[in-house]
Amino acid sequence: MTSLDVGGLTLENPLWLAPLAGVTVPAVRAFFRRLGVGLTHTEMVSAAGIVMGNRKTQDMITSPDGRDRPLILQIFGDDPALVEEGARLAIARGGFDALGINMACPMPKVFRKGSGAKLLESPKRAREMVSRLGSLGFPLWVKLRKATAAHPLSTAAFCGLLLEAGADHLTLHGRTAAQRYEGHADVEAVLALARAFPGKVSASGDVYAVEDVLRYLDGGCAGVFLARGILRDPFLVPRALARLGYPFDGSLCAPSPEREIDLLLELGRDLKEQQGERFALVLLKRFVSCMFKGFSGASVFRRAVATEMNWKGLEECLIGAQSLFRS
Ligand SMILES: Cc1cc2nc3c(=O)[nH]c(=O)nc-3n(C[C@H](O)[C@H](O)[C@H](O)COP(=O)(O)O)c2cc1C
The missing domain is CATH 3.20.20.70 (Aldolase class I)
Structure with a gap:
């Protein structure tokens, strides 16, 4: 092209x-x-x-x-x-x-x-x-x-x-x-x-x-x-x-939940470093609330993320979900 x-x-x-x-x-x-x-x-x-x-x-x-x-x-x-x-x-x-x-x-x-x-x-x-x-x-x-x-x-x-x-x-x-x-x-x-x-x-x-x-x-x-x-x-x-x-990269057209989380973690860590924890928390929650839909455990995961009140908790929740989605 x-x-x-x-x-x-x-x-x-x-x-x-x-x-x-x-x-x-x-x-x-x-x-x-x-x-x-x-x-x-x-x-x-x-x-x-x-x-x-x-x-x-x-x-x-x-x-x-x-x-x-x-x-x-x-x-x-x-x-x-x-x-x-x-x-x-x-x-x-x-x-x-x-x-x-x-x-x-x-x-x-x-x-x-x-x-x-x-x-x-x-x-x-x-x-x-x-x-x-x-x-x-x-x-x-x-x-x-x-x-x-x-x-x-x-x-x-x-x-x-x-x-x-x-x-x-x-x-x-x-x-x-x-x-x-x-x-x-x-x-x-x-x-x-x-x-x-x-x-x-x-x-x-x-x-x-x-x-x-x-x-x-x-x-x-x-x-x-x-x-x-x-x-x-x-x-x-x-x-x-x-x-x-x-x-x-065609694999990005329909990535697995694990890969989506990897990308979001990278975004969140950059945001935390550049804009601060609060900004990273609010924006990542916004992404997660819309993105993870249509598979088993998705709504439980979204709810868990929505209740996190600080970046550390959110990061742990995202990493924890990766191993859950993997199993
Ligand atoms: C949260 C938010 C912030 C926006 N900020 C700007 C902006 O700074 N400058 C601008 O020209 N348009 C801004 N827009 C308008 C968008 O660039 C876009 O034109 C608008 O959302 C229409 O597209 P959509 O219907 O696909 O969302 C903003 C829209 C939203 C939802």
Whole structure:
């Protein structure tokens, strides 16, 4: 399989880890790299936080793993000049391959301040932001939500404006901001945009099965952002890669519970080291609660994991389950 040239990046495949606040920290990115994703994103990072030298923000833009490439740093903000300044500072630190702008977040703490999906209401400001960031000489990706009749521009017109202003690639999450994460994503809206701007559009929204990936790619999207679907079932990545004909470790398509636990332990230990025990505990519990289903002892195992209150207990529970599954 040849690599893909998309939005100024050369990528091994069209399956990409979406930006997920509170989730796509370096250890999680490394985990999904091991499962085959061709591109990763940081969590969304506040441009103002970068400029103010906020400690937590500095950590978010530091990538300790040189193998986690290509990596997109996604930033958000309302003021084009401030976003540009934040982007300049982040670029100077290095470690990533493209800038992403968040015009998709509907959550009040971002939206109410004029950032994220709120930018769909201000096409002029959105255009200025893109044009300033485009001049930094870094590939520029914009992730956005579907516009509604109440917006000044349709989704396609807004996207045309961003591309003219210098965006290299667009990803449409086929929900409106008002939907937040509820209801269905409008797959047709994403495919219509991909047809309108061939090669320039990727898809986000409701990717839970290999068929969902194929629907977007067959419909003309350049790539697919994997989000809640792979938090429930991380092995969707290798299964979709296999279906698309990408060479990959086939044993990961349907791994044994023991192998799944091995991979989770590796993730958990990395998380504990990089983010601390509490983060590792919460995230691993989240994975286990969705992953281990459909075999004898699975629900007992999930319940046992859910009751663990510290990392050591969780680790022991996972290791203990391995020998149980083996016998
Ligand atoms: C916990 C969580 C955090 C998210 N954080 C971000 C983010 O930081 N930046 C962003 O552009 N989208 C973010 N999203 C949206 C996802 O990238 C994706 O567009 C959305 O979940 C739709 O895909 P899905 O229906 O397949 O989950 C987040 C979604 C979730 C569930």
